[in-house]
Amino acid sequence: MRVLVWAENCESIYPDGVHGAIASTLSEDLPQVRAATATLEDPGCGLDDSVLEQTDVLVWWAHVRNEEVPDDVAQRVYERVLRGMGLIVLHSGGEAKVFRRLMGTSCTWGWREPGERELIWTVCPSHPIAQDVGDVIELTEHQMYGEYFDIPRPDDLVFISSSPGGEVFRSGCTFTRGNGRIFYFSAGHETLPIFHHPQIRKVMANAVTWAYPVNGFVKARGFRRMDPV
């Protein structure tokens, strides 16, 4: 399972960056994973066709520089997802060009500065991404994201988050586009050790496993004249 973790490479509490921290925990938690990283600073964002063709699941974390990703890079990732690549979109990655392109909506939402407790409730306990996660994840401190979150109806709504102020957020949502499986997860802010939280690690490992293209990659079919069967 070839996983590529992409991030903006902003300042964070993680010595090797958010991408480094995620790649490292995924490698520890899933022996079958070979994790690589790429960032906005790499040539072509580190997302050339040759790289994407060696990627089964792409993890996409972003903070505030989503608009700096060139359109053709977003398009390449988009096309690879339709062919089968799994995509895990994290935190402000919900604003990413490729995610908006896949959703067909604005993907905007509300937020506040970090510092409030977040509870992440499992509302689809039978889903593979919820396996061994438990009823609720407590983040003692996180950044509040709140509705209305402008996404299409998810295939499965797996998690709903709340803040002490009473805001709610559909924080864990699955989608299918073409042959690709997509999971949006609102964790985790770069100034807080969210990706070290044991239950968040479990969600991440489950998500990557779930998004793996079990049916392989398909070629684009295009419009086609059909012969009788």
Place this chain on the structure above:
Amino acid sequence: MRVLVWAENCESIYPDGVHGAIASTLSEDLPQVRAATATLEDPGCGLDDSVLEQTDVLVWWAHVRNEEVPDDVAQRVYERVLRGMGLIVLHSGGEAKVFRRLMGTSCTWGWREPGERELIWTVCPSHPIAQDVGDVIELTEHQMYGEYFDIPRPDDLVFISSSPGGEVFRSGCTFTRGNGRIFYFSAGHETLPIFHHPQIRKVMANAVTWAYPVNGFVKARGFRRMDPV
């Protein structure tokens, strides 16, 4: 639009009972509605076939006596819903035999004694039931209902509620069964004036309008040998 409001007829803050209060506000808010009421105490629960056949939308409110509804009454209501009758299930009506029969699940959830603030967030603003409701409804005091709520995936998740303790609840959900439209809404506790709240009244009026069987009532089709078209 013939609406029947059914309730347990327990003690409440409403002089004419919960059913009376709902019937009265619906009649005020929707000129086209002719609202009647029925309760658990009525013969046959007030839900004879002759009554159901004159009902376009049934509003079902319950508190703690769901098990006292006879099986054959639940079955009659169930069959009328499949034929096309709209069904609005309120509060502990989620425990009702007929709702569980329509859902195919246990429909259980968590709760606490009343007394906490509830925020009800609109997460599907384009839905007719959300029309003119706004981003959020504040109930200064209500009874907390919390996940996991054991229902099938809703057709549309319209509202999500939160409590100050951080619990969340899928408090407004639509379903289709046969020709019937169903809306579950977790409002409102009988000791609090929830059904007088202007936004709750708006939701109720929208829900009844939405659940009306625009395509009419159908006969049960059964298993049928098909002739070639």
Place this chain on the structure above:
Amino acid sequence: MRVLVWAENCESIYPDGVHGAIASTLSEDLPQVRAATATLEDPGCGLDDSVLEQTDVLVWWAHVRNEEVPDDVAQRVYERVLRGMGLIVLHSGGEAKVFRRLMGTSCTWGWREPGERELIWTVCPSHPIAQDVGDVIELTEHQMYGEYFDIPRPDDLVFISSSPGGEVFRSGCTFTRGNGRIFYFSAGHETLPIFHHPQIRKVMANAVTWAYPVNGFVKARGFRRMDPV
């Protein structure tokens, strides 16, 4: 209800074009409709902001020239849909830039030259778009469209079509994007009098009525800092 019917303006059996025929039948069948038309040949495709701002529901019919619609026109229509405008996409309009942008997929499918009988089966009889349509629509001659149709999971699958060769097609699908309601319908080929067929007219009238933005138009909200409630 301000309806704009857009088409490519190709050769067809309809003296006033496909757009003219649809606009005319909608006006006859729905007294509340004020129907206008626009085509690919009009300046700005007849889809300037001033036009879109006066449009509640846009009907989009296309044949083979989807790529000739400029990107900025597709973008304008896309943004208007997210704000609330209903969109009815017909026939090869499934290939339109704006439809693919809203779906987030390739929207490709299979087809054959016209000349085969098509049966269109109602599989969601409770849906407003199926009102008074009946169990099945027979088109004695039409163009076969076949699966795999690369769209996201529809909100509701209302119609499935078949050809004598045994191909099937999800020919009537609803979607929601932002505040906008979208209905894809695979009818009707320009060399056959499909839009005069009484049941197709019924579907068209139902679809326009259903797609009307009952909750009005919303402004784009963007990312927003949330104050506590």
Place this chain on the structure above:
Amino acid sequence: MRVLVWAENCESIYPDGVHGAIASTLSEDLPQVRAATATLEDPGCGLDDSVLEQTDVLVWWAHVRNEEVPDDVAQRVYERVLRGMGLIVLHSGGEAKVFRRLMGTSCTWGWREPGERELIWTVCPSHPIAQDVGDVIELTEHQMYGEYFDIPRPDDLVFISSSPGGEVFRSGCTFTRGNGRIFYFSAGHETLPIFHHPQIRKVMANAVTWAYPVNGFVKARGFRRMDPV
């Protein structure tokens, strides 16, 4: 993976019954499967609690004797599904008490005597149940099932079938109820060697694998007072 194949034990082309044929092919195709069988003739239908507690996935095939299954047997199976047991419902098993109980609808459909060609089209190629199945399965002879099929909206519609007469049928549908995953598949008639067809075998193996309760079995939670988190 403990699989129990249940059937009516009617006359069929299979020397060991439909149940025997399915159990045998599943054992061949999935090394991890330990398959047992039970029939309507067994005491308690072979579905005592002690048996169900040792079952991860139940395959249910029926012909015409669905009403002979006692209510308490259907109820036991129903409760085990909500706790996590996978359920594969085949052919006229769509009429089974337990399936109707899980769906909340009548589950009726149309049919003709066997003898027509059936094409089964994959309309969700990314689904695990469609893995390596291909675009279409041809059954040179089968029993036509046709819409309207009275089921709730499926989680995923994986297959659609057609007959030469032009009827269509949602022949492969997934559902979730509580912790249990359910797959309805309209194959295969007992007088035709459907379960020996290589692609049908692939669907069966995929379905059993998909329905396995990866998240384990849960206890019924009931209504519960929630302590603050």
